[in-house]
Amino acid sequence: MKGMRVMRLLKKTSIKLLSFAYSNLLIVVLLALWQLLPSLGLLKIAYVSTPYEVFISILTMAQNGELKVHLLISLERILSGLIMAVIFGVPLGLFIGRFIRIEQLLDPILQLSRQISALALFPVFILFLGIGETSKVVIIFWASLWPVLINTINGVKGVDPLYIKSVLTMGATKRMVFTKVILPASMPPILTGIRLASAYAVMVLVAAEMIGANSGLGFLVTNSQETFKIPQMYAAIVLLALLGVTLNFIIYRIEKKITRWRESDAW
């Protein structure tokens, strides 16, 4: 009996490992090519570096403390902007989505505002707020606000009217309709909006740090390129990608946890 259980566990683990290996196969191949082609002289090593050199560069930065400085300041900017966008965007979206009249009134402005590239507005923000932290956080806030706001509005508008009708027949007040139906029903789209916003935030962060900063991963990319530390440049790019992936993953997990009821496995 016990032996069989162990066997089954082994089989399960090996299947999991295999599928993990399969879905990451291409990444491994790409890394191998990146390592091999410059080593064979087919690509200029000075331009493309190699994964090994990049890895060493990340290790060095981790040891001398540079990595921590840049990573933390970038993270701080992203989180400040993103959290502000959520604190401001979710309640506003809930409010706008609830009242069709207000939504109709505001929709053209919303559509226009979100089409204005956050990057195009960066000089404006610098003009008003200076080159310091405020303008960077504000531009990240601006870029992440729209997906949060628009997804929240659509979430509220998309609530099945049948749910609202059914709680009304039980004697629910307007406030109860909001707390028992509208808020929980629009949670999934709101979280998707926040996840989308986090991707925008990383993108805008890099641009902001490239234009006017002396720290952060975006700064590290341009600065390394200007001083011709090519492995370090790629290291910064890789770190930015990892930052984005991690943020996305964390929000995705929260999304999954909150919307557990979506999975239907019994039937």
Add this chain to the structure above:
Amino acid sequence: MEKILIKDIGHVYKQQSKNKNPIKILEGINFEIDQGQFVSIVGPSGCGKSTLLHIIGGLIKPTSGRVFMGANQVTGPGKDRGVVFQGYALLPWRSVLSNVELGLEINKVPRKIRKELAREFLSLVGLSNFEKYYPSQLSGGMKQRAAIARALVYDPKILLMDEPFSALDAQTREILQTELLGIWSKTKKTIIFITHSVEEAVFLSDKVIVMGSHPGRIIRNIPINLPYPRNRSLGEFQQIREKIWEEIRDEAKLNTMSIIHERYEGNEVT
């Protein structure tokens, strides 16, 4: 308790675009229902039977006429009328138990009593072992049972059911019909039941109201005097079913002709 009185109900739906005429959905609806009766409303699709149920539920305000619960006029939804909707309307983020508790929660019943009552009604509909499940994990028949438990738990006087079994397969449907009759005799609720199945109406009800369409109106009010439990294969049962069927069939025929007529006369021809 008192009678339910439906008095001169008419309903007109104004269409959004200006050049379209308003549609008459219901016209001159009059009937009454005694306490504890099981009344079915049958009719072809589009005859406004669901609209009528929503009006009784207080979810739609009719353009004319009134609905009375005893001496009180219906002005909006109320917990004296529990509604079972066609699409179940279970909240997907709540477990079965928590869905059944919903009406009690809204009416501020303390948590402990709430759980007890919800469990009692889940056992009445045979879902005791599924209280932790989410609606997405239930079959159609189980969802419908949960919806019935949810509508019964806060003890409404009347149960309004909008084609509750129409999405179910034939066997599940028959099982639930029998169960519903059991629940009816146990709880002594007044039930208004919308269906497009004549057989279902005859099997379940004291009284069948047959509706016609364009505009929706009552064409017949037929008491069914067969004793319960009813046997579908009995001649008498089939005779009544046939009779009602004929009414609907004639009505449908007339309708098709009048629609064709309208198409040629009106501006709908393109």
